[in-house]
Amino acid sequence: MANGSIPRILMLGAAPETRGEIAAVVDAYRASGLFARWPLHYVVSDSEGGVLERARQGLTAAREVLGTMASIGRIALHVHAEAYGSFWRHAGFVLAGAAARCPVLLQLHGGDFERFYDDSSAETRRIICFVLERAACVVVACESQRSWIASVARNARAVCVPNPAIAPSGPQQDRRENLVLFLDRLTGAKGVFDVLGAVAAVRDSVPDLTLVCAGGGDRAAVARVAEKLGIADAVKFTGAVGPSGKRALLESAAVFVLPSYRDALPISLLEAMAAGVPVIASPVGAISDAIVDGVSGFLVAPGDLGTLSRTLHKVLFDPALAARIGAAARESARRRYAPEKVLPRIEELYASLAVQPARAAAPPVRGIDLKKAA
Numbered sequence: 263m264a265n266g267s268i269p270r271i272l273m274l275g276a277a278p279e280t281r282g283e284i285a286a287v288v289d290a291y292r293a294s295g296l297f298a299r300w301p302l303h304y305v306v307s308d309s310e311g312g313v314l315e316r317a318r319q320g321l322t323a324a325r326e327v328l329g330t331m332a333s334i335g336r337i338a339l340h341v342h343a344e345a346y347g348s349f350w351r352h353a354g355f356v357l358a359g360a361a362a363r364c365p366v367l368l369q370l371h372g373g374d375f376e377r378f379y380d381d382s383s384a385e386t387r388r389i390i391c392f393v394l395e396r397a398a399c400v401v402v403a404c405e406s407q408r409s410w411i412a413s414v415a416r417n418a419r420a421v422c423v424p425n426p427a428i429a430p431s432g433p434q435q436d437r438r439e440n441l442v443l444f445l446d447r448l449t450g451a452k453g454v455f456d457v458l459g460a461v462a463a464v465r466d467s468v469p470d471l472t473l474v475c476a477g478g479g480d481r482a483a484v485a486r487v488a489e490k491l492g493i494a495d496a497v498k499f500t501g502a503v504g505p506s507g508k509r510a511l512l513e514s515a516a517v518f519v520l521p522s523y524r525d526a527l528p529i530s531l532l533e534a535m536a537a538g539v540p541v542i543a544s545p546v547g548a549i550s551d552a553i554v555d556g557v558s559g560f561l562v563a564p565g566d567l568g569t570l571s572r573t574l575h576k577v578l579f580d581p582a583l584a585a586r587i588g589a590a591a592r593e594s595a596r597r598r599y600a601p602e603k604v605l606p607r608i609e610e611l612y613a614s615l616a617v618q619p620a621r622a623a624a625p626p627v628r629g630i631d632l633k634k635a636a
């Protein structure tokens with residue numbers, strides 16, 4: 263082992279096959295060989311249970327991290343966190359790693375960090391910034407998030423690394439002609455109520471239309487609005503789905519709709535593109551960088567129900583257009599967000615922390631200057 267090199271990386275995040283972006287990203291990392299190429303060990307640090315279950319999982323993870331530090335010495339940590347509770351549950355790992363002189367990659371997921379910060383008190387904001395600045399590097403999915411971190415935590419070193427999207431393998435399944443897929447949290451900020459309005463507007467023209475709402479959130483509120491709009495029989499709920507359930511839904515969807523009011527670059531959207539599903543989304547965060555309107559998807563301003571309804575109608579009634587848009591989306595995702603395009607950036611960061619690849623035959627990576635990347 264090279265002098266001063268770090269022998270192991272502990273990656274911390276959600277349990278496999280759970281809902282949310284973190285599990286999907288880690289699943290893509292694993293499927294793409296990142297764990298085989300680097301000395302990575304995954305530690306489940308969060309769960310979908312209640313407060314006591316989350317606390318128990320956090321304590322179990324803390325024991326494993328501290329035990330590894332005690333037995334091996336200096337290691338690296340790759341910590342995945344979302345806003346609000348997830349951030350606080352993982353902040354201790356960032357601070358403990360920094361205190362032990364173990365470099366930490368803090369990878370932030372979701373598009374709620376700015377709101378999380380704005381909703382916090384001045385003292386809490388200082389703590390958030392302190393945590394961000396203790397990480398060796400903060401990894402975000404889009405440039406707007408990197409710029410925001412630079413504006414609130416000037417000493418934080420942030421880089422933009424998009425989430426990877428894996429295209430389905432094998433032959434494409436037959437899509438259900440009139441299945442509309444909403445795949446995210448069931449909240450107004452994600453635009454689910456606008457999707458209900460658009461489905462109601464086109465329902466008369468497409469009597470067998472089905473809207474599948476896959477995700478956690480306020481299912482009761484969505485069901486009430488669907489009932490009020492007269493489309494309750496057309497709306498199906500799956501609850502939150504893990505990576506394999508998500509892939510099954512994307513294989514059968516005719517169109518993916520996510521008219522968010524705020525977002526970063528949702529992995530569900532990239533996965534829909536990689537699966538060749540035509541996408542209708544809002545130009546928020548980095549979504550407008552991922553989609554060329556009318557070419558690889560459709561962009562509709564948040565809250566523009568009229569345009570959303572007309573676009574949904576157009577996609578459902580023009581199979582040739584839907585096929586063309588889906589094919590362009592798949593090609594765009596392959597060129598820009600395929601794991602072989604994205605993972606080298608993560609591997610550059612690992613190398614910059616003095617971690618050695620697990621295999622001598624691992625492909626070489628270029629070091630990245632974190633100061634320049636900040």
